[in-house]
Amino acid sequence: MTPPLPNLGLGILSWRGYDSLRATLKGYRDSGMLDLLGETLVFLPQMEQQGIDLATEFDVPHTGTSDNLGILGGFKAMAEAMKSDYVILAENDFQLVDESKSPLPELARALDHLKSGKSHVWRFRHLQQPGQTFHIEKILKYWPAENASLMTKIVAIFRRLFRPKKAHKLKGMTVYIYQKPEEKFPDVIKRLPTGDLLVRSDVLNWANNVFLIERKFFLETLLPVAEAHIGGRLINGFPTIETELNRSQWWKDQKLWIGVSAPGLFTHDRLNDRGY
Secondary structure, three states, X not given: OOOOEEEEEEEEEOOOOHHHHHHHHHHHHHOOHHHOEEEEEXXXXXXXXXXXXXXXXXXXXXXXXXXXOHHHHHHHHHHHHOOOOEEEEEEOOEEEOOOOOOOHHHHHHHHXXXXXXXXXXXXXXXXXXXEOOOOOHHHHOOOOOOOOOHHHHHHHHHHHHHOHHHHHHOHHHHHHOOXXXXXXXXXXXXXXXXXXXXXXXXXXXXXXXXXXXXXXXHHHHHHHHHHHOOOOOOEOOXXXXXXXXXXXXXXXXXOOEEEEOOOOOEEEOOOOOOOO
């Protein structure tokens, strides 16, 4: 039987972190997500038997390498190993917020918007439950919550006056703070009829959360830019895509439209310490 989204693939990058991988695969299976897609793949850098066993247990194809490739190298190798025109790429610790609910409506909407050209990349991290390592405090310093104190709002005004470029860069992250960010920043944030959001890349950094992208665009356009800007902060000695793209002027200048699912599907819940 043909799946509902035959030209959409899912790749899960899993360098160790097997408790996270198990929880993630279980949620994807229980929600029916794995049956919706034309392709699924667990990619295992520094491949170990435990990862192979988990992929086999959940009946998900796997491949990998003998060496750790880091995040940029891992995502690149995983995308190259896939065949789908459009791919959802994720690390192994992004779990569904609600495993009892089919993700099909949000996945189908996102794919339609990407194929129509409304968006260049789509993010699925849940707006209200983004999960671990989500530092909302830096956003609130410039764009306080609507119920913040008068003094907090006054201090934020002065911060924006003294650091206007920083304030502008953080506008996109207010989708995680304000109920109607499109009304506050209509030039860089749009609300689609489906309720989802579009945010311009000069106000929203690249993020390696769970993202949907055209595989060719990812491999032939985005990754070469990231590879040309390697330097600065590394994770375990490897580039990350995030650091490289976000330090490049290219990402800001393109003013690409980033889709943001509302309310979103995934939360970050790392169950293993992997040293970063």
